[in-house]
Amino acid sequence: MKLLLLAAVLPLAAAYNSVPSFLSSSRRSATWKSGAKVSTNMFLTRRPGTPSTALFAEQLGGGGPPTPRGNDGDDNNDDGNGDDNPLSSLQRWFKSPEAAEDIKTYTLSLFVALTIRFFLVEPRYIPSLSMYPTFEVGDQLAVEKITKRIRPPRRGEVVVFNPPQAFRDMVFDSPSDSSKKAKEALIKRVVATEGDVVVVKNGNLFINNEQQDESYRAEKAFYDFGPVTVPPGQLLVLGDNRNHSLDGHIWGFLPKENIIGRAVYLYWPPWRFGNDGLN
Incomplete structure (x- = not known):
């Protein structure tokens, strides 16, 4: 990369x-x-x-x-x-x-x-703290677009995507809002793929009854969620900053076709260059 x-x-x-x-x-x-x-x-x-x-x-x-x-x-x-x-x-x-x-x-x-x-690849910047501590406001990263054409996203990968209709309906006054804000891409981490049974209990994430390693997150979630089963062709995405992220635990599942690409490298600021926290 x-x-x-x-x-x-x-x-x-x-x-x-x-x-x-x-x-x-x-x-x-x-x-x-x-x-x-x-x-x-x-x-x-x-x-x-x-x-x-x-x-x-x-x-x-x-x-x-x-x-x-x-x-x-x-x-x-x-x-x-x-x-x-x-x-x-x-x-x-x-x-x-x-x-x-x-x-x-x-x-x-x-x-x-x-x-x-x-x-192939495009630059993106981080506008909020929803993915803290993996990314901070102003970080710039490279998003590759090849993998999505070869295989579906996997658990743990950080993806950039177009907001689904459920997100638009919840956030904007009109479902057909054509403003620039309504079209801005989002970035979250894939925590579950189609067929997975998801539960968030006592602040911890469980997939198919197995507790997940969440060393990347800022803190435990303050909410409980599920159990829910991810439908075919859908993903569940959450922000690493669990309690400060408008993500799938609020607006639901993400269609795979909304994926733009996968975050692979943080290139700015230069002293943080690398792929720590990215799969």
Whole structure:
């Protein structure tokens, strides 16, 4: 999975590093020209009785005022003050041999980045303390999308998912709420899969009459729950911060098709990088 993370970053870095050089070179050229002109005028003084046209000719070493020309020396469309026309610079770049290669690089980088983002792995951040202590507010993690196409989620895995309709009905004023908040993904831990019998008693989780190891949780649950049997095609998900999580013990079961992906690595902050608490 570390290789997947690197693959997600490298195409964007390549695109950034290959920005065309014509922009910076044009600005350097303009700065040099305008600087030279200012330094020349600073040390020239007009002698009494000297016509202004003669002074102008003396400054530039010619026999009269020169014909105005463009800052690139190719046209008469500007005042020669050294300020390149960005559109002209862009047109010259498109005609250059490097343009085709640069465009190929940008297109390939964009294609690779989008492919990774939509089909392989995507970044997510933690907005609440419902998964504390595994995740804290502001943590950023990598969510891989391959496993869900190969097998169903397993107990103990942390998954990111689209909120089910039961969650929307409970939290939002209208079941058809189309606001951004209603569409935000959630993150919880899978504690039971289809066919499992679930009981929470005296703060402890039991699956099929066996007490589960919950070393990842913040504290024992303050509620009792079940017994319930997880229906086919459904999951039961709970937050690690049992008493501060709006999860399956309140709104019910999660359809498998709502799964976006599986959390595999925490990559920010860097001193907490790794997969501790993730299966």
